[in-house]
Amino acid sequence: MKSVRRAPPKQGLWRRLANFHPPPSALSFKRPSKYSLNPHTPYLSKRLEHLLTESPAERERERKREGHGRIYLRTPFVVRYGEFFRDSSGRNTSRCLHNERECELPLVDLGGLSSDDERERQTCVAAMAEASSAWGFFQVVNHGISRELLEEMRREQKSLFEMPFERKSSCCKLLNGSYRWGTPTATRASQLNWSEAFHIPLANICEGNEDPSNGDEEEFTSLREAMERFAGAISELAATIAGVLAGNLGHRGKLPAESCSKASCFLRLNRYPRCPFSQEAFGLVAHTDSDFITVLHQDQVGGLQLMKDSNWVAVRPNPDALIVNIGDLFQAWSNDVYKSVEHRVLACSEKERYSVAYFMCPSFDSFTFGEYRRQVQEDVNATGQKIGLPDSSASSSGRPDCCQIYRQSNIR
Numbered sequence: 256m257k258s259v260r261r262a263p264p265k266q267g268l269w270r271r272l273a274n275f276h277p278p279p280s281a282l283s284f285k286r287p288s289k290y291s292l293n294p295h296t297p298y299l300s301k302r303l304e305h306l307l308t309e310s311p312a313e314r315e316r317e318r319k320r321e322g323h324g325r326i327y328l329r330t331p332f333v334v335r336y337g338e339f340f341r342d343s344s345g346r347n348t349s350r351c352l353h354n355e356r357e358c359e360l361p362l363v364d365l366g367g368l369s370s371d372d373e374r375e376r377q378t379c380v381a382a383m384a385e386a387s388s389a390w391g392f393f394q395v396v397n398h399g400i401s402r403e404l405l406e407e408m409r410r411e412q413k414s415l416f417e418m419p420f421e422r423k424s425s426c427c428k429l430l431n432g433s434y435r436w437g438t439p440t441a442t443r444a445s446q447l448n449w450s451e452a453f454h455i456p457l458a459n460i461c462e463g464n465e466d467p468s469n470g471d472e473e474e475f476t477s478l479r480e481a482m483e484r485f486a487g488a489i490s491e492l493a494a495t496i497a498g499v500l501a502g503n504l505g506h507r508g509k510l511p512a513e514s515c516s517k518a519s520c521f522l523r524l525n526r527y528p529r530c531p532f533s534q535e536a537f538g539l540v541a542h543t544d545s546d547f548i549t550v551l552h553q554d555q556v557g558g559l560q561l562m563k564d565s566n567w568v569a570v571r572p573n574p575d576a577l578i579v580n581i582g583d584l585f586q587a588w589s590n591d592v593y594k595s596v597e598h599r600v601l602a603c604s605e606k607e608r609y610s611v612a613y614f615m616c617p618s619f620d621s622f623t624f625g626e627y628r629r630q631v632q633e634d635v636n637a638t639g640q641k642i643g644l645p646d647s648s649a650s651s652s653g654r655p656d657c658c659q660i661y662r663q664s665n666i667r
């Protein structure tokens with residue numbers, strides 16, 4: 256496997272990828288390094304320690320209190336990051352992020368793909384291709400994933416996040432090392448993700464319960480089964496969509512989807528806790544996805560925004576639809592025909608929000624996805640941006656986050 260050569264700025268990996276129409280290849284994937292849970296300042300740590308070790312009964316009491324309006328006071332997010340939202344006099348600062356225009360994303364009925372009528376099929380393909388170029392995002396209905404499966408996945412996701420804070424970081428083989436919360440490197444509100452997530456390679460999900468000595472595994476059987484079914488269905492959907500979009504560009508042979516292995520694709524379970532500083536906090540800061548294509552199942556709370564014609568627009572949730580977006584690799588692979596568009600999630604004070612994202616990350620003959628991620632990270636560190644992205648105005652300091660480099664945007 257050749258290593259990735261550092262390319263000069265302006266050309267960089269991005270341009271090389273753009274001219275690269277890859278045959279599928281074996282993928283060597285490197286697991287993400289273990290997430291550090293302890294970026295806490297000393298004067299907060301004692302309190303946090305207490306929070307981390309609170310008993311289930313204590314958590315229950317806390318939940319009840321939340322229900323009676325005494326919310327947020329002791330959550331790890333507030334303890335760790337509350338100081339970002341106070342000015343020097345100790346007052347809460349306030350800046351409103353919530354007045355963006357709401358939009359209806361292009362909606363594609365995937366039923367058209369299996370139509371006997373060739374024109375109908377072509378209309379469906381054209382709608383996806385058009386949206387991928389003009390928006391980088393679209394919604395799909397009649398996507399073939401049953402409502403039951405989506406609901407089951409959401410139920411399992413919720414009970415997973417219900418676990419005590421400390422358990423989430425080290426609970427079992429299935430999840431170990433995949434939990435992250437907040438943004439350990441953040442030094443101000445604009446860099447902070449007010450969210451927690453499990454970022455799980457498909458290989459982990461499909462491994463099965465191989466180590467019966469690990470008592471935790473049993474507890475997660477229903478989660479694993481739901482994830483396995485969900486991952487199977489959503490990866491098939493992503494491969495179909497990627498194949499159709501690649502076919503539309505004239506790539507009829509081996510498609511990138513075929514070079515995806517279970518080790519190179521991820522499920523990311525996101526939870527956005529209620530946030531007392533929602534006027535100025537991000538659930539997820541502005542970023543583009545570094546993968547090939549992402550398929551997202553979100554709940555009805557809302558908060559996802561994307562960049563359209565240099566403005567942020569809010570995506571109105573549609574209960575029947577999944578959201579598809581183009582990642583950096585697909586933009587490069589398509590010679591910029593399809594766009595990897597910046598998006599972000601706003602925090603919400605009223606309701607917590609859940610989403611599940613599937614990241615399709617193929618590999619190529621000359622480099623692995625892990626190498627690609629490292630190169631992107633180097634580019635971000637050296638130049639402040641992902642080389643070749645259209646928006647060069649963002650001042651950034653990114654960090655690799657499996658499938659993403661979060662670009663710290665100029666928004667204050």
Ligand SMILES: O=C(O)CCC(=O)C(=O)O
Nearest residue numbers: 523525553559600610612
């Ligand atoms: O939760 C969402 O709506 C978006 C999630 C996302 O952009 C991501 O995980 O990369």
Ligand SMILES: [Fe+2]
Nearest residue numbers: 542543544598
């Ligand atoms: Fe994303």
